Amino acid sequence: MKKPSIRPVMTAVAAAACLLPMALHAQTTLQSPGGLGESAAQPAGQSMGTPMGQSMAVPMAVPMSPAQAISQPYSPVSSGADQREGFQFRATAGVERDNNVLRTNGGEISDTITGLGLGLRFQKRVSRQQFVVDAEVNHYNFDKIGTDYNTLNYSAAWQWQAGERLEGILSADRRQFRDVTSNGVIAGINRRTERNELFEAGYKLGASWRVLGGLQHNATRSSDPTAWDGSLSQSSVRVGVGYEPATGSSVALRFRRGNGEYMNSPVAADFDDNEIEATVRWAVSPKTSVDARLAHLDREHSGAPTRDFSGVVGSLGVNWGITAKTSLAAGYARDLGSYLFGTGGHLSSDRWYVGPVWxxxxxxxxxxxxEHETRRWEDVTGSADAGRRDKFNVGALGVEWAVRRSVTLGAQYRHERRSSSLPIFNYRANVIGLTAKLTI
Structure with missing residues (x-):
């Protein structure tokens, strides 16, 4: 029997996150997609976990799946507040040459991909309330394989405060991107959509301590049935306690209880998640910060114990402003996810990255x-992937030049390589991209 779900509540929360700024005469935002022609000179270090907004005394991190980590662009939208209020319009045009566009081992196809994007960002502080909405729409065209598709990405957050003791965040986030590294056999362009909606509140017990509670909904959709966590929909309740001293650092301990299902999958089993996590944000100095997450995840599948798994997950990221002209972002993350193609088993991922900027x-x-990732197919049964182990290596070099205050040109070279215990999944790819961006 299907378990009761809190998804209707989360749907209402997500709708409120998107509609509230409109009620206050704000507008949604569209920005250029990270992707085609995106310069590697964009801020690095977002592949481990991208905060959907500033902490507002409620430490909160939303992990990215490994599907977005390897060979994927940096998040094209952000609900993090910056110094500029009001509207900001963006338009991008780019071209990319890829010598193995389908990421296959043999019979490589070189193709030219062109893309256009439009964006609009809005940010406004009203008394103690902070609103940020950032979204984008983009169109991609593949010259040789004849594939066209559109993407929509958005990130919206309301950081709210009621009185002197109650504060929190209401946010909605969507990332849609090309996922061509998941399946090296099927000659097609895979697309993936990841969504996350969150409502979390903190009640101050004193100057630094807070009691935390909230609701979360996350979902993934992929055209590749072997993709990380497949097509999943999950709703969760979160409770915890946080500590944030006047230094700007923060610590939080949470328990999350979730229930979910796999959509459009031959696996009918529902699942329950139990997760205990600790998060730390350490403001080492005005130029250096450390974000860490350590958790234990336990996922149980109704009537399908061969798919159950548990273990340690987490991440560690460092952003260091070395000098006025140089900075460094580096990090590590470990993830666990469901594998739905066979009759049992799960996936694990260990990845790390380093990204200096000059x-x-x-x-x-x-x-x-x-960036390097090692991905393992653990306890897999009923599939040729049993015992499989893949290693990804991605290197990128990019340059960005602000020709005018509102015009930026970028260039990037990227090399990707996958080495698998199943040689059919091996591939190499070289990508050269150019982009032009107008910001008003």
Whole structure:
């Protein structure tokens, strides 16, 4: 029998997150997609976990799936507040040359991908309330394989405060992107959509301590049946306690109880999640910060114990402003996910990255990034993937030049390589991209 779900509540919460700014005469935002032609000079270090908003004394992190980590662009939208209020319009145009566009081992196809994007961002502080809405729409065209598709990404957050003791965040986030590294056999462009909606409140017990509670809904959709966590929909309740001293650092301990199901999958089993996590945000100095997450995840499937798994997950990220012209982002993450293609088993992922940035002038930035992931198919049965182990290596070099205050040109070279215990999944790819961006 299907378990009761709190998804209707989360749907209402997500709708409120998107509609509330409109009620206050704000507008949704569209921005260019990270992707085609995106310069590696964009801020690095977002592949482990991208905060959907500033902490507002409620420490909160929303992990990205490993599907977005390897060979994927940096998040094209962000609900993190910055110094500029009001509207910000963006338009991008780009071209990318990829010598193995389908990520296959043999019979590689070189293709030219062009893309156009439009965006609009709005940010406004009203008394103690902070509203940010950032969204984008993009169109991609593949010259040789004849594939066209559109993407929609958005990130919206309301950081609210009621009185002197109650505060929190209401947010909605969607990332849609090309996922061509998941399946090296099927000659097609896989697309993936990841959504996360969150409501969390903190009640101050004193100057630094808070009691935390909230609701969360997350979902994934992929055209690849072997993708990380398949097509999943899950609703969760979160409770915990947080500590945030005047230094700007924070610590939180939470328990999350979730129930979910796999959509459009031959696996009919529902599942329950129990997760205990600790998160830390350490403001080492004005130029250096550390974000860490350590958790234990236990997922149980109704009537399908061969799919159950549990273990330690987490991440560690460092952002260091070394000098006025140089900075460094580095991190590590471990994840566990469901595997739905066989009759049992699960996936695990260990990945790390390092990304130095050099700004020789105020108008030019140069970024070098290296990322490595090891992915394992653990306890898999009923599939040729049993015992499989893949290693991904991605290196990127990018340059960005602010030609005018509102016009930016970018160039990127990226090399990808996958080495698998099943040689049919091995591939190499080289990508060169150019982009132009207008910001008003």
């Amino acid at each position: 700004r020789p002038t105020e108008l030019i930035s140069v970024n070098l990034r290296y």
